[in-house]
Amino acid sequence: MDRRQLLAWLAGTAVAMGLPATGQAQAFPAQAVRLVVPQAGGTGNDVLARALADKLARAWHQSVVVENKPGANGALAISYVRGQPADGYTLFFAGVSNLSFNPFLYPKLPYSPARDLAGVAMLANSPFVFVAAPSLKAETFQDFVRIARARPGEISYASGGIGNSTHLAMELVAERTGVQMQHVPFNGAGGATSLMTGQTPVMMNVVAGVHPMIVSKKLLPLAVTGDKRLAALPTVPTFKELGYDVQVPGWYAIVARAGTPASVIRKINADINQVLDDAEFRDKLDSQFLDAIKGPPSEVERYMKRDADTWGPIIKRLNISL
Known part of the structure; x- marks a missing residue:
């Protein structure tokens, strides 16, 4: 048996035994x-x-x-x-x-x-939640819509940056409710912090980003995305319940x-x-x-x-x- 035949036999034997043959890729990951x-x-x-x-x-x-x-x-x-x-x-x-x-x-x-x-x-x-600063005096999402319509362009909202999901979510809310607001983009957690200081009274955010502030009552949750209420916020209605098509991935x-x-x-x-x-x-x-x-x-x-x-x-x- 010459060298070429020997290598072919070894490779075939390795395959038959379920072993990696010479030159075959190692199982992922090898590094x-x-x-x-x-x-x-x-x-x-x-x-x-x-x-x-x-x-x-x-x-x-x-x-x-x-x-x-x-x-x-x-x-x-x-x-x-x-x-x-x-x-x-x-x-x-x-x-x-x-x-x-x-x-x-x-x-x-x-x-x-x-x-x-x-x-x-x-x-x-992640679901999204619409939150408001207590200073806005909006106890429900309907309250927010009424206040915003009465003050077109005056109310500002925070986001995690232009083009961020939190920005697009609020633009969708504005379009669906027919209200006009000013956008104030922030980096990182600055948006949620600005709500607590009253600089920007409303925001859409993932639940994890604002839940501690909701628990401490520094922010008020008014509506959530999704087809059903969240176990973490059982008293907060969905946008769907309120009659608004606001679905945010x-x-x-x-x-x-x-x-x-x-x-x-x-x-x-x-x-x-x-x-x-x-x-x-x-x-x-x-x-x-x-x-x-x-x-x-x-x-x-x-x-x-x-x-x-x-x-x-x-x-x-x-x-x-x-």
Whole structure:
């Protein structure tokens, strides 16, 4: 048996025994994985990303390192991910704004979600709550609408920045109720803080971002998104109950660079879905008022397209751009 025949026999034997043959790719992951987060450390997104990274590291017996790269509503982080090999070792912790809103907000966006990124796994969705400062003297959402209509353009609202979900959510509220307000963008938690000081009396935010202030009665919750009331805020009506069509997506997903092998994506997807069944991780989601979303990689593209189709026309109609 010559050398070439010997190598062929060894490879065939390895396959028959279920062992990796010479030259075949090692099982994923064979080295540390990076999870890129487009927000600063300590934010809600960062906390969730680190909880996920910890669970995956235990499952994979490899380090999963969270790297924070804030700026340009995720564009800087995505540019970084696009510059890495398409091998699954650099993942992006995406939000709906990065994948569905940005193409309509930025005239010269340096990436295309559909072209440059590949869906890996959905994670969770957050409901939004409309809150008001006690100084506004609005005990109900109907009170707010009455006050705002009586003072067109006088009432300001806070957001996490132009084009942020909190901004678009309030613009949708204004359109649906027929009120005029002034937008005051903030970075980080500044928006919620400004409500307590009375600078900007109303805001839409994810529940986790304002729940402590609701509990301490520094902010009043007047309405929530979704089809049913929240267990954490059982006395607060939904917009749907009040007769307003205000549906705001607040989901998170994991994506990779386009071209990542399908086998690697399927592996990561399966492992993330297992994490979503983990009791400790579920408790982490509950503590942030998040609902888990399980599904195949194709769910990321479905959610992305659904909200791009819904919000693209809204963003254009409201003439919001960055």
